[in-house]
Each structure stands twice: as structure tokens, then as C-alpha cells.
Amino acid sequence: MTSAPLAARLSIPSGPLFFPVTAYGPDGAVDLDVYREHVRRGVEAGAAAVFACCGTGEFHALTPEEFEACVGAAVEAVDGRVPVVAGAGYGTALAVRFARLAETAGADGLLAMPPYLVVAGQEGLLRHYRELASSTALPVIVYQRDNAVFTPETVVELARTEGIIGFKDGLGDLDLVQRIVSAVRSEVPGEFLYFNGLPTAELTGLAYRGVGITLYSSAVFCFAPEVALAFHRALNTGDDEVANRLLDGFYRPFVDLRALGRGYAVSLVKAGVRLRGLDVGEVRPPLHEPAEDHVKRLAELIERGYALIEEDV
Numbered sequence: 001m002t003s004a005p006l007a008a009r010l011s012i013p014s015g016p017l018f019f020p021v022t023a024y025g026p027d028g029a030v031d032l033d034v035y036r037e038h039v040r041r042g043v044e045a046g047a048a049a050v051f052a053c054c055g056t057g058e059f060h061a062l063t064p065e066e067f068e069a070c071v072g073a074a075v076e077a078v079d080g081r082v083p084v085v086a087g088a089g090y091g092t093a094l095a096v097r098f099a100r101l102a103e104t105a106g107a108d109g110l111l112a113m114p115p116y117l118v119v120a121g122q123e124g125l126l127r128h129y130r131e132l133a134s135s136t137a138l139p140v141i142v143y144q145r146d147n148a149v150f151t152p153e154t155v156v157e158l159a160r161t162e163g164i165i166g167f168k169d170g171l172g173d174l175d176l177v178q179r180i181v182s183a184v185r186s187e188v189p190g191e192f193l194y195f196n197g198l199p200t201a202e203l204t205g206l207a208y209r210g211v212g213i214t215l216y217s218s219a220v221f222c223f224a225p226e227v228a229l230a231f232h233r234a235l236n237t238g239d240d241e242v243a244n245r246l247l248d249g250f251y252r253p254f255v256d257l258r259a260l261g262r263g264y265a266v267s268l269v270k271a272g273v274r275l276r277g278l279d280v281g282e283v284r285p286p287l288h289e290p291a292e293d294h295v296k297r298l299a300e301l302i303e304r305g306y307a308l309i310e311e312d313v
Contacts, residue, residue: 031281071107083109085107
């Protein structure tokens with residue numbers, strides 16, 4: 001494999017990027033049948049790619065064996081229709097192990113999440129991601145957030161590294177993002193992909209579009225794909241009236257609700273999938289389930305979101 005096919009397939013924003021939740025059965029074990037169904041529904045709804053076992057998919061809670069099984073199940077459910085990108089993280093040795101497991105399972109690429117716990121300098125971060133990229137034939141997207149924050153100079157070096165094809169921002173510092181985009185554009189020939197990776201990325205979609213970033217991860221797509229698709233169309237066609245109506249009526253209230261609990265960026269999304277009729281189970285510790293009242297408010301928000309998109313039908 002080379003990086004070119006994945007980069008080319010991701011560069012056209014044909015739909016939101018789908019980050020499926022990981023399904024667990026009543027006994028707490030991974031439920032691959034339900035997971036395949038969740039992935040299949042997302043692809044059929046219009047996802048441009050599947051990012052398996054990443055943040056929304058509770059990468060942190062999966063054993064290597066469960067990770068490999070889930071990535072393989074996603075590849076099977078997708079059946080070549082869209083790319084499958086798998087998470088990889090922790091320290092360098094474990095990140096390399098997960099990369100090789102993803103490669104064996106048939107993934108098309110990797111989302112390299114921040115190293116575990118430590119706050120490293122730029123030199124160490126660069127070495128970490130370069131070693132990961134050199135260990136696998138899978139193209140790598142580097143995820144900036146938490147303890148992995150990069151200077152523009154470091155991202156230039158990442159963009160020069162064979163096998164690294166993109167940069168996902170989960171920090172939200174638009175000044176830094178603009179300087180990164182400008183530096184890479186000025187110093188590295190060829191295409192380098194950028195992604196808005198903030199939780200509920202739609203909320204900042206208009207701002208990131210101003211920097212030239214239109215690719216983004218959509219957790220809402222997990223449980224309200226039609227709403228997510230309507231926003232995606234509006235964002236990419238310049239229909240700011242529709243985009244703002246969805247922002248004001250659905251996405252901002254959803255973010256306000258998400259802010260009421262730690263870990264809700266995952267557990268509230270998983271609750272949303274259950275509300276829409278697919279029993280994907282609960283989150284694993286240390287995450288916890290949303291309060292009953294918050295789930296009720298989520299159900300009302302989902303109804304509101306669908307009512308808002310009906311206005312354009």
C-alpha cells in the first residue's frame with residue numbers, strides 16, 4: 001500500500017467522516033455483530049470514511065485482540081466502499097503494535113492519537129510519529145490534542161515524513177492552525193490533508209472552513225446521520241442559512257448538553273445510538289453513562305434536529 005490512494009479518497013469531502021462507537025454485549029464483551037451493523041448503517045447513510053476504534057470508539061478501553069477484531073469487522077462491513085482508518089496510540093512500541101494489527105486486519109490507514117500521559121517536547125514527538133510511520137505501510141494522520149501539541153515547524157517536518165499524509169486538529173487554536181497550514185503550504189510541495197477533530201466538530205465548521213479545512217469527524221453522524229449530512233451539505237455548498245439554523249437549533253444545544261458530564265463526548269453519543277434503536281451497550285470504565293435526565297434531553301434534541309432538516313424538504 002501507498003499513501004496516495006487514501007489521501008486521494010479522503011481529499012474529496014463527499015460526506016462526514018464516521019467514527020463508530022464500539023458495541024458491547026450484556027456481558028461487557030465486544031459484540032462484533034452489532035458493531036458490523038452499526039458500521040454498515042453508517043456507510044449506507046453516506047459516510048465518506050470509517051475511523052474505527054478511535055476516540056469515539058473507546059480505543060483506550062480495548063485490548064489489542066479486541067482492537068484487531070473490531071478493525072477487521074469494520075473492514076468486512078465496509079467491503080471496500082469507503083476507506084477504513086484505525087486508531088493507534090500510547091507509547092511508541094504499543095502504537096507500532098496497534099499499527100501492525102490494523103494492517104493485518106485490512107485497514108487503509110491510521111489515526112495516530114497522542115502518546116499516553118507524558119508531555120513531550122517537539123523533538124520527542126517528531127521522533128515518535130516518524131518511528132510509527134516507518135513501522136507500517138499504512139498512511140498516518142497525526143492527531144493534535146491534549147499532550148500532543150505541535151509548532152508549525154514540527155508539522156512541516158511531519159509533512160515531509162514519508163507515510164504521514166495529514167494532520168487532525170483537536171485543540172481548537174485557530175491562530176496556531178492557520179500558522180501550521182501556511183507554513184506547510186509554503187515549505188512542503190504536494191497535498192497534505194487537514195481535519196477538524198474537535199468534539200462535535202460541526203460547531204466550529206464555519207470557522208475551520210475559513211482556514212480551508214472542510215474535512216471533519218462527526219460524532220453526531222453515529223446517531224443522527226441525516227442531520228449530520230444536511231449540515232455537511234450546507235457547509236460545503238456555502239448554504240450558511242441552513243448551517244446556522246442547525247447550529248442554533250441543534251448543535252449548540254447538543255454541545256451545551258455534552259458539557260454537563262465528563263466523558264459525554266463518548267457516552268452521550270453511545271446513548272444516542274441506543275435511542276435510535278441499535279443496542280451498542282454501555283461505555284466501559286473509567287467512562288460512565290449519562291444521567292437519565294440528560295438522555296431524555298438528548299432524545300428531545302434529536303427530534304428537534306430532524307424537525308429542522310424537514311424544513312428544507
